[in-house]
Amino acid sequence: MAFKRISDLGDLTGKTAVVRVDLNVPMADGKVSDDTRLQAVKPTVDAIAALGGRSILLAHFGRPKGEVVPEMSLKPVVPALASVLGRSVGFAELGDELPDDEVVVIENTRFFPGEEKNDPALAKKFAALGDVYVNDAFSAAHRAHASTEAVAHLLPSAAGETMGAELEALEKALGEPKRPVVAVVGGAKVSSKLAVLENLVAKVNHLIIGGGMANTFLYAQGYDVGASLCEKDLKDTALRILENAQKADCAVHLPTDVVVAKEFKACAENKVKAVDAVAQDEMILDAGPATVSTLTKVLAECKTLVWNGPMGAFEMEPFDAATVGLAQAAGKLTDEGKLLTVAGGGDTVAALAHAGVKDNFTHISTAGGAFLEWMEGKELPGVVALG
Known part of the structure; x- marks a missing residue:
């Protein structure tokens, strides 16, 4: 099971990493009720920052099926994520000018019909957000979506820290x-x-x-x-x-x-x-x-x-x-x-x-x-x- 890690991407000073993460967290009364998946994002964001890079996060939330569903916006997740990361976290729609925060969350990838169709045009828009691509969402790795598969072919790509640890554990369990x-x-x-x-x-x-x-x-x-x-x-x-x-x-x-x-x-x-x-x-x-x-x-x-x-x-x-x-x-x-x-x-x-x-x-x-x-x-x- 050969794959690159973040360290293989080299010096990221002045560069931006487009990072696919799992922010599909449980919510109660408009707030995150379990931050386990947010905690899993931190090692990868920290690793990118240690190499001088900035992180733009792609993620889905729920099953909006290619339509904009306000109740499935990722915006309410941002405060909890900022608390877990200990960094400033901004929020933006795809195509908007990005804020200057250390980390920026892009609105729900599944608001776009092309996401689940693995649309090359949408993947190009995701790729245009940065210089390298990191996939840290093993939970979505079995789906060939624009943010998990197509975009990986457009930028230098690597597995995130959490996903890398997962793949290594699985290899030890059944691979070898x-x-x-x-x-x-x-x-x-x-x-x-x-x-x-x-x-x-x-x-x-x-x-x-x-x-x-x-x-x-x-x-x-x-x-x-x-x-x-x-x-x-x-x-x-x-x-x-x-x-x-x-x-x-x-x-x-x-x-x-x-x-x-x-x-x-x-x-x-x-x-x-x-x-x-x-x-x-x-x-x-x-x-x-x-x-x-x-x-x-x-x-x-x-x-x-x-x-x-x-x-x-x-x-x-x-x-x-x-x-x-x-x-x-x-x-x-x-x-x-x-x-x-x-x-x-x-x-x-x-x-x-x-x-x-x-x-x-x-x-x-x-x-x-x-x-x-x-x-x-x-x-x-x-x-x-x-x-």
Whole structure:
């Protein structure tokens, strides 16, 4: 995975960097309610400033679909960004005269129909804002848009500090990992992660399947999953994945015991049962303690872990136990220097935070779609353009 870094752009004294960032932050009452993505911008702006350069930031906000939607303006984000950066931050419409601030935010790129069409004419307008281009928005790297792909071909280009760190972590996880490699893939539906599973069985040594997805695989193997969430129409697909895993010498781990309940709600009356003892009116809502014990031993045998998705209905106690138990085991192994851990996806980040190990993992990606497409083995246009 070859790409240039900001340091490769040379002396930037008197020059301007056009920087694609992720400012798609949550808002409440007109103010930023979580500045995590703003914090991620700071290392890149600081690196550019250290080389003498100025930053012009491009970003999208929401899904205005090529129309000007006042409620999706980036202007309300500017005060919070200025506070995080500790620099003066200006704001401008594309085509306006730029203010003299150290950093300038350009209005929502998706206000332009040409953005999502990867329009060369719009890319030229973005390129005209500066002398070099830096992409620091991994979360948008799976989209071939004017501000993520086309513009990269018009200026000397590099990956930002946050994006560079992300790409290096991903390379260590699946590109050239230390083996054995184990992947945890959970979530509700197999259908949403088919490509992920099919790619991983050819790349990892162990594949742990959890959440509602596991029910489909158990059903495919002949188990009665009762009233559980299950995509029965994907029985043949699940069997094909298991067959491909066997051919690739990838060990697939499914629950051997499960936590069942008759109601899908927090603190519902529940029981731990073997996978062959689920009643018709029972739902599998989590993996059981014996499964967690077995999987913890699998983690201890491995050198690299890639994690996407929870092991059960982690939003509701006590059906968070398997996710929390396995996540804490992974966090402990990471702290001991025995396991490199990379995780990503919205539910995954929330689950690891819930387990109290968000800061223990080697790397956690906040990019949803881009992280999944990377796990699927797809090339990301925004990254390829930097090569």
